């Protein structure tokens with residue numbers, strides 16, 4: 001006899017992490033290749049000698065720092081082991097087996113995995129032909145069983161942004177007992193002045209949460225820390241379903257130091273935005289279709305040619321993230337890394353295949 005695990009897990013796709021290949025440039029996981037902010041590294045070094053102690057389970061100082069930064073009561077903040085853990089806690093906190101979670105597709109690949117594992121029903125709403133969220137179709141998908149809607153903006157992996165006016169009009173029409181989670185993992189890279197500020201929206205709407213992360217612009221992906229500004233009862237429920245001590249001590253101090261280093265953050269985001277615009281422009285000039293992007297990556301909807309393109313990039317020592325049969329997502333790196341990618345993109349036979 002062997003131990004029995006859940007039979008349904010056999011059908012469940014595994015989360016695919018971007019590959020690290022020694023000697024190759026990794027543009028596969030939407031990290032910032034500049035590294036953590038210097039002040040975060042100093043805080044980590046200082047706290048390293050205390051890691052024999054459990055962290056503050058209530059994440060008090062970081063919660064206070066976030067509350068002060070966003071001018072909200074600390075009761076509205078929940079911190080998680082990466083925002084992906086908060087995604088799971090959000091489904092756990094709102095859904096039982098009969099309830100439905102709506103999300104755009106293709107979008108962040110953890111949404112369907114988490115929804116399935118937690119045990120709720122998933123409702124995937126296809127993107128528009130322009131690779132953007134289809135808010136009208138998402139509204140049409142709402143049923144009395146809907147408890148949660150994930151709205152990813154900018155959307156991973158397509159980079160497309162929702163404009164403030166269209167998002168507000170959508171939110172006006174969502175029933176007030178359905179929680180809308182604005183997944184803003186790439187918020188800091190948005191340069192479009194018409195982009196929404198989810199925290200500002202969450203402050204004035206009772207069924208909206210904004211979820212952000214220290215993994216991307218702040219460069220702390222390896223430490224695993226994300227947060228949400230949510231209605232107080234939702235934040236309380238998230239804390240209840242959380243695994244105890246899920247936010248580690250180094251993550252807490254590094255996140256506080258990073259929050260205080262806004263100047264350093266702005267500088268690096270400006271660099272990413274400038275490089276994003278250059279890479280986007282050059283890809284269009286080569287002949288690729290590339291949707292407008294407001295994140296730290298570009299999306300190449302290559303369809304059936306994705307695998308071939310991925311292999312070509314690997315041969316040229318550039319690791320991108322391929323979604324077989326759909327497209328490739330390429331993270332914006334340092335200028336020389338982007339040059340290496342652009343050289344690979346140029347030497348790919350775009351018209352062949």
Ligand code: PMP
Pocket residue numbers: 030081082083084085108152155156183185212213214215221224225226
């Ligand atoms: N949301 C989106 C849209 C993402 O792309 C990611 C990371 N790829 C996350 C959430 C989770 O990030 P983390 O757990 O590192 O905070």
